[in-house]
Amino acid sequence: MRITGSTAVLFILCDPVSHVKGTDILNRQLLEEGIDAAFSPLHVAPGSLGTVIAAIRDMKNVAGFGVTIPHKIEVLPHLDEITTQAREAGSVNFVRRSPEGKLIGTNIDGAGFTRGFSNQGMTLKGRKVLQLGAGGAGRAIAFAIAAAGAAQLTIWNRSSERAVALAAEVARAYPLCLTVAGGNDPAGFGVVVNTTSAGMSESVEMVIDPSRLSRGTLIAEIVINPTRTTLLRCAEEKGLNWSNGTHMLEAQYELMRDFIGLRK
Numbered sequence: 262m263r264i265t266g267s268t269a270v271l272f273i274l275c276d277p278v279s280h281v282k283g284t285d286i287l288n289r290q291l292l293e294e295g296i297d298a299a300f301s302p303l304h305v306a307p308g309s310l311g312t313v314i315a316a317i318r319d320m321k322n323v324a325g326f327g328v329t330i331p332h333k334i335e336v337l338p339h340l341d342e343i344t345t346q347a348r349e350a351g352s353v354n355f356v357r358r359s360p361e362g363k364l365i366g367t368n369i370d371g372a373g374f375t376r377g378f379s380n381q382g383m384t385l386k387g388r389k390v391l392q393l394g395a396g397g398a399g400r401a402i403a404f405a406i407a408a409a410g411a412a413q414l415t416i417w418n419r420s421s422e423r424a425v426a427l428a429a430e431v432a433r434a435y436p437l438c439l440t441v442a443g444g445n446d447p448a449g450f451g452v453v454v455n456t457t458s459a460g461m462s463e464s465v466e467m468v469i470d471p472s473r474l475s476r477g478t479l480i481a482e483i484v485i486n487p488t489r490t491t492l493l494r495c496a497e498e499k500g501l502n503w504s505n506g507t508h509m510l511e512a513q514y515e516l517m518r519d520f521i522g523l524r525k
């Protein structure tokens with residue numbers, strides 16, 4: 262990868278920084294497409310977020326930046342505009358910098374999930390969906406599932422009050438999708454989406470009883486590492502189709518590229 266004066270510079274703002282691999286994945290995709298742009302991680306402590314963003318406004322060769330833990334919510338007051346997706350999710354993960362230094366934030370977790378799912382040949386339209394988890398990514402994904410035309414959405418979360426609050430918000434925003442908070446029994450659902458981080462650890466018990474999965478149910482997991490979580494291995498054993506966190510991540514690249522306006 263060549264970085265020159267004509268390269269569109271981008272950052273990922275995060276703290277801590279040592280675990281960040283997303284920049285490498287994004288740079289490889291940019292290189293493959295022949296786009297003259299490059300991401301670098303920036304280690305930004307929470308107290309410095311405002312100062313760093315003010316500086317980025319004045320950096321004329323910066324096209325935008327990503328934000329990850331712990332800045333996804335705290336970035337909001339530093340932006341000029343946010344998209345509907347960011348407002349619904351209550352957080353931002355990518356920001357476009359206009360040539361005049363205006364900063365527009367969006368959240369592509371939800372659209373990344375639905376696009377990654379459909380890229381595997383599966384559809385949410387008209388489906389009865391069980392979503393496990395109502396955390397940061399889960400919020401964005403619930404709105405996106407309803408927006409994608411699911412007929413029904415049941416949200417379960419370990420701490421039930423988060424599921425109740427999220428279900429009420431999604432129901433208000435997308436009245437055509439019957440959205441409720443409920444239990445985690447997957448029987449009878451056409452799609453089961455796991456947005457919890459439980460799959461990151463092999464030692465954590467599964468968030469559902471796999472023996473209760475119905476034939477033909479589509480399974481989605483958003484954890485990136487491992488690529489085959491316990492839930493996905495169960496899905497495979499049962500011959501069920503699935504999508505994983507890598508599919509979501511790859512779809513997010515296309516959405517990021519188009520939102521920021523990176524072109525060959």
Ligand SMILES: NC(=O)c1ccc[n+]([C@@H]2O[C@H](COP(=O)([O-])OP(=O)(O)OC[C@H]3O[C@@H](n4cnc5c(N)ncnc54)[C@H](OP(=O)(O)O)[C@@H]3O)[C@@H](O)[C@H]2O)c1
Pocket residue numbers: 370373393394395396397398399418419420423456457458459461465468483484485505506507509510513
């Ligand atoms: N593929 C992608 O592009 C992508 C994008 C974003 C995130 N992710 C992954 O998605 C996962 C969630 O991220 P996040 O930002 O939403 O995290 P988060 O805001 O911390 O939310 C974590 C969620 O997991 C639940 N949870 C955690 N441990 C659990 C357990 N042992 N049993 C049941 N539920 C449990 C939490 O429930 P409580 O509310 O009860 O704590 C909450 O719903 C992470 O693994 C992250 O790496 C992937």
